Amino acid sequence: MIRFTRVRKEYPRTGTALNDVTFSIAKGEFVFLTGPSGAGKSSILKLIYMDELPTHGEVWVSGTRSTGVKRKEISLLRRKLGVVFQDFRLLEDRSIEANVAFALDVIGTPADKIRTKVSRLLTQVGLASKATNLPRELSGGEQQRVAIARALANDPFVLVADEPTGNLDDRATRGVFQLLREINTAGTAVIMATHNLDLVKRHDFRVLEVNRGQIVFDSADEKGRVPEITP
Amino acid sequence: MKLALREAMIGFRRAPMLSALSITTIAFSLFAFGLFSLVALNLREALRQVESRVEIRAFLADDASVESIADAMKVIGDYAEVARVEYVTQEQALERARTELKEFSDVFEAGFLPASVDVRLREGFRSPEQVADVAQRIRTFAFVDDVRFGAEWIQKLYTIRNVATAAGIILGLVFAGVAIIIISATIRMAVMARAREISIMRLVGATDGFIRQPFLIEGFVKGIMGGVLALGLTWFASLVISKYFVQTTFFETRFTLLGLLGGAVIGVLGSALSVGRQIRKVT
Ligand SMILES: Nc1ncnc2c1ncn2[C@@H]1O[C@H](COP(=O)(O)OP(=O)(O)OP(=O)(O)O)[C@@H](O)[C@H]1O
Ligand SMILES: [Mg+2]
Numbered sequence: 001m002i003r004f005t006r007v008r009k010e011y012p013r014t015g016t017a018l019n020d021v022t023f024s025i026a027k028g029e030f031v032f033l034t035g036p037s038g039a040g041k042s043s044i045l046k047l048i049y050m051d052e053l054p055t056h057g058e059v060w061v062s063g064t065r066s067t068g069v070k071r072k073e074i075s076l077l078r079r080k081l082g083v084v085f086q087d088f089r090l091l092e093d094r095s096i097e098a099n100v101a102f103a104l105d106v107i108g109t110p111a112d113k114i115r116t117k118v119s120r121l122l123t124q125v126g127l128a129s130k131a132t133n134l135p136r137e138l139s140g141g142e143q144q145r146v147a148i149a150r151a152l153a154n155d156p157f158v159l160v161a162d163e164p165t166g167n168l169d170d171r172a173t174r175g176v177f178q179l180l181r182e183i184n185t186a187g188t189a190v191i192m193a194t195h196n197l198d199l200v201k202r203h204d205f206r207v208l209e210v211n212r213g214q215i216v217f218d219s220a221d222e223k224g225r226v227p228e229i230t231p
Numbered sequence: 232m233k234l235a236l237r238e239a240m241i242g243f244r245r246a247p248m249l250s251a252l253s254i255t256t257i258a259f260s261l262f263a264f265g266l267f268s269l270v271a272l273n274l275r276e277a278l279r280q281v282e283s284r285v286e287i288r289a290f291l292a293d294d295a296s297v298e299s300i301a302d303a304m305k306v307i308g309d310y311a312e313v314a315r316v317e318y319v320t321q322e323q324a325l326e327r328a329r330t331e332l333k334e335f336s337d338v339f340e341a342g343f344l345p346a347s348v349d350v351r352l353r354e355g356f357r358s359p360e361q362v363a364d365v366a367q368r369i370r371t372f373a374f375v376d377d378v379r380f381g382a383e384w385i386q387k388l389y390t391i392r393n394v395a396t397a398a399g400i401i402l403g404l405v406f407a408g409v410a411i412i413i414i415s416a417t418i419r420m421a422v423m424a425r426a427r428e429i430s431i432m433r434l435v436g437a438t439d440g441f442i443r444q445p446f447l448i449e450g451f452v453k454g455i456m457g458g459v460l461a462l463g464l465t466w467f468a469s470l471v472i473s474k475y476f477v478q479t480t481f482f483e484t485r486f487t488l489l490g491l492l493g494g495a496v497i498g499v500l501g502s503a504l505s506v507g508r509q510i511r512k513v514t
């Protein structure tokens with residue numbers, strides 16, 4: 001479903017961010033992506049939703065190959081995956097439901113379908129009662145739920161989350177994480193970059209640890225071994 | 232589509248000054264074009280009237296024989312350019328001069344004016360070059376003393392018309408260029424103002440074509456508005472000219488629609504030229 005083959009990523013000014021990264025993620029998996037700041041976690045996620053393309057090697061995501069990929073193909077790939085960020089990235093000038101509807105609108109979903117879908121998604125993330133509120137009227141945790149609802153709008157096969165709980169307190173973190181687990185249980189793969197080692201330790205999900213642009217640990221390779229995590 | 236229209240209106244409200252500037256320059260471009268087209272159009276009307284009266288008059292030598300004149304008239308009448316050939320005797324010439332110049336009717340005497348062959352050309356064969364060409368051929372007949380035709384001032388009218396057309400096109404193009412540059416700048420700002428929305432659109436899988444749409448529609452709307460403004464200005468100008476200078480005719484509806492279309496083309500072109508590059512900067 002997702003496969004990195006000897007991926008190297010160099011940025012124009014900062015040089016090599018990823019080097020010889022190879023791994024694959026199967027359908028429906030839940031994967032933690034860990035590692036110190038600057039290790040290359042966000043870079044790996046960007047390569048998955050093809051915001052960046054590899055300098056060498058190849059990324060393969062659900063039938064789309066990074067080699068020679070066209071802009072249009074990237075747009076179509078994005079309709080099959082959902083992305084959420086630490087900073088939520090909601091549009092401040094419109095309501096919660098408008099934010100979710102926006103994602104459906106810009107890919108040409110018919111209006112009546114948008115309405116039913118949006119209310120279903122808001123119910124799923126537990127925010128049906130705040131549909132008409134503005135983002136700034138919500139707590140951080142609630143805003144992240146809105147972002148997740150938006151990411152789920154196209155029924156993605158994978159949800160890519162870059163430190164989704166990075167801005168949240170423990171309580172909100174638990175809530176959002178619980179939501180991600182539910183989504184995973186329903187069949188959507190989740191790839192979550194995080195600094196929250198407690199969270200990682202407490203759950204028996206696959207862990208990919210990145211350090212200095214390389215995969216230094218993959219729990220799928222060493223079944224049974226306790227992840228050795230650098231603080 | 233509805234979304235695109237609404238987004239276009241948002242762009243409008245975000246940069247009202249720049250939007251107004253774009254519309255005004257589009258209007259100026261089309262106004263320059265319209266004004267000089269108006270001059271050209273009216274000169275063409277005038278030319279057509281003048282041209283219809285264009286006559287080549289071949290004055291005949293006194294000793295020209297009636298047979299040779301008749302033969303020559305047949306030959307001239309067969310020229311492709313010629314509509315009508317008419318023989319004017321000395322008496323008729325005198326009569327004509329007397330009626331056309333009443334004040335001097337007394338001073339004209341029989342035999343004062345020579346007999347002539349008057350030639351009228353067909354429509355479409357009345358350009359200065361063609362008139363001169365036919366006159367030149369008529370001159371070759373032995374009994375023709377002299378050939379007259381109003382060449383210089385027709386030439387002058389033609390020159391004025393050509394200058395007006397060229398000036399209109401050049402000024403119009405310059406303003407159109409300026410309008411396109413201003414619109415491009417507006418688009419750059421509009422894209423930056425909406426960078427957040429655009430990056431989210433990208434993230435959820437909107438195509439470049441879709442993201443581009445509202446900007447193109449915005450350009451189209453501005454173009455049409457500029458076109459309407461230009462039309463109003465040109466119409467007003469033609470009223471003023473009619474009132475204080477000479478009676479002028481205004482454009483046919485078809486031509487005014489062409490003007491609006493021109494505005495739309497400038498608007499869309501200005502947007503299209505920069506929007507692709509600008510939205511690629513947003514990730
Ligand atoms: N757009 C970019 N342009 C240039 N260099 C970049 C860019 N994005 C990331 N980098 C560089 O790539 C390296 C890895 O960055 P990345 O954002 O992937 O790290 P990270 O693991 O997500 O870190 P953090 O935990 O702090 O978010 C860093 O050295 C960074 O400077
Ligand atoms: Mg990061």
